[in-house]
Amino acid sequence: MSQRVVITGMGVMTSLGKDLDTFWSNLMAGKSGVSVIESFDVSEYTTRIAASIKDFNPEDYFDRKEARRMDRFVQFGCAAGLMALKDAGITIGENVDPESIGVYIGSGIGGLGTWEEQHTILLEKGPRRVSPFFIPMMIANMASGQLSILTGAKGPNSTTVTACATGSHTIGDSMRLIMHGEADVMICGGAESTIYPIGLAGFCAMRAMSTRNEEPEKASRPYDIDRDGFVMGEGAGVLILESLEHAQKRGAHIYAEVIGYGRSGDAHHMTDPDPDGAARCMARAMKDAAIEPEAIDYINTHGTSTPVGDKSETIAIKKALGDHAYKVAVSSTKSMTGHMLGAAGGVEAIICALTLQNGMIAPTINLDNQDPECDLDYVPNVARQANVNVAMSNSFGFGGHNATIILRKYEA
Structure with missing residues (x-):
């Protein structure tokens, strides 16, 4: 086991x-x-x-x-x-x-x-x-x-x-x-x-x-x-x-449990993301975690603020989560931290763990006029109190490298 x-x-x-x-x-x-x-x-x-x-x-x-x-x-x-x-x-x-x-x-x-x-x-x-x-x-x-x-x-x-x-x-x-x-x-x-x-x-x-x-x-x-x-x-x-x-x-304090991990490759383009690759990555993470899309309460997105990337990830989330995509809270903390490149996934996993512990979702700031093609709940501008039991974090890299981590509120 x-x-x-x-x-x-x-x-x-x-x-x-x-x-x-x-x-x-x-x-x-x-x-x-x-x-x-x-x-x-x-x-x-x-x-x-x-x-x-x-x-x-x-x-x-x-x-x-x-x-x-x-x-x-x-x-x-x-x-x-x-x-x-x-x-x-x-x-x-x-x-x-x-x-x-x-x-x-x-x-x-x-x-x-x-x-x-x-x-x-x-x-x-x-x-x-x-x-x-x-x-x-x-x-x-x-x-x-x-x-x-x-x-x-x-x-x-x-x-x-x-x-x-x-x-x-x-x-x-x-x-x-x-x-x-x-x-x-x-x-x-x-x-x-x-x-x-x-x-x-x-x-x-x-x-x-x-x-x-x-x-x-x-x-x-x-x-x-x-x-x-x-x-x-x-x-x-x-x-x-x-x-x-x-x-x-050793009696350690536990922030959260890591329950799922997905990886995929776009095999598409050096810098232009393919939503299918990101969707497969999220699906693999959910399969690894043995959960259905409806279990996801929050997604910390890759959300870099590029015209193509944000639209592509939105499409991918809808492919991976189906109708539940419109019910899940989604935010990009890169609106505040900037894009930390290779460090982004570590920082954003920490954000997800703190979200599970504190019951607060970080906002997507500067979201003043939402793109109609980006039509999910991006928690605009103001942090939101919420009971989050399962959080997903997405990271996508040049070369078509995709990684998704799923964390769950710890229960003994």
């Missing part, structure tokens, strides 16, 4: 807050984390805004030597991971066997800032001046690697890179590792930091981002008729997954 898997700890690093309480409070208030980019000159860019994390000091979490050897995405992932372990009341080697706890933190892009910095040094000063830490700082697996080194976690250690589906894939794969008895505890989620000249330029060239530069807080507007693209975010969302038996033995 496979293990039941529960969430016992969570940590966030976002533009809305660098701890759970601040983050949740700002979500419930419908606050936007989007502002004008100040970390470099954006005057020549078509998009000049992002959901940047302000006043982040890595030395609040690691000593200076360690921090200098980490890319910013690794710093975010490790900081959120340490917060999640503290929230779960876990001290590895004391109340958890080091060999039974693993790390699975993904990143959609990895150390883009380090890459850009060291490439500039190469061009300006030559190859002998490139840092010996360039490669180990930049590669996408280093949030998992560094966190295991910092904490002593010796169990399964891996990384997923599936663009914007990354965070959800790490949670689902970690659930399976626990269910199959390969670990008792997994530290999982996603981390991302791409708000750099090259990252901004790349997305601008795709014409994928909002150019509502004069009104940053209103730029991310999923399902609104006037949406014009996504807003880049950064940060991390890390969860502690644990077998129910292990959690009960």
Whole structure:
């Protein structure tokens, strides 16, 4: 018999807050984390805004030597991971066997800032001046690697890179590792930091981002008729997954149970989503959870605020849930956090867990004039009190990668 898997700890690093309480409070208030980019000159860019994390000091979490050897995405992932372990009341080697706890933190892009910095040094000063830490700082697996080194976690250690589906894939794969008895505890989620000249330029060239530069807080507007693209975010969302038996033995607080995981590939287009692939992903997650569509009370959507993406996901939800799609509450918290790319799935799973615990649904802000082709209940602008027993989180990535996680309110 496979293990039941529960969430016992969570940590966030976002533009809305660098701890759970601040983050949740700002979500419930419908606050936007989007502002004008100040970390470099954006005057020549078509998009000049992002959901940047302000006043982040890595030395609040690691000593200076360690921090200098980490890319910013690794710093975010490790900081959120340490917060999640503290929230779960876990001290590895004391109340958890080091060999039974693993790390699975993904990143959609990895150390883009380090890459850009060291490439500039190469061009300006030559190859002998490139840092010996360039490669180990930049590669996408280093949030998992560094966190295991910092904490002593010796169990399964891996990384997923599936663009914007990354965070959800790490949670689902970690659930399976626990269910199959390969670990008792997994530290999982996603981390991302791409708000750099090259990252901004790349997305601008795709014409994928909002150019509502004069009104940053209103730029991310999923399902609104006037949406014009996504807003880049950064940060991390890390969860502690644990077998129910292990959690009960140590008297852990349980936020929610992870009951379903679905994966699919569009096999369609590099960047243009196919609603059939997303619908199959949701259906597989519901089958895995052994529930019918009518059991779903809330969906945290991928909802990026792109004209094509929001419409495609709306179609997919209706395909997967049938008539129940019109009865379920749906919201996109990217309207507030921006699109955190590989970190999005981790953060949004945390939002779902807090929704189950607190009985409050985060709104889709800036939804002032709903697109007629996006015709579901998107919880516009104001948080809503509701009894949510089952929540679904969707994440879809470039390349046609789809991931869906289903959480349920914990019952012993």
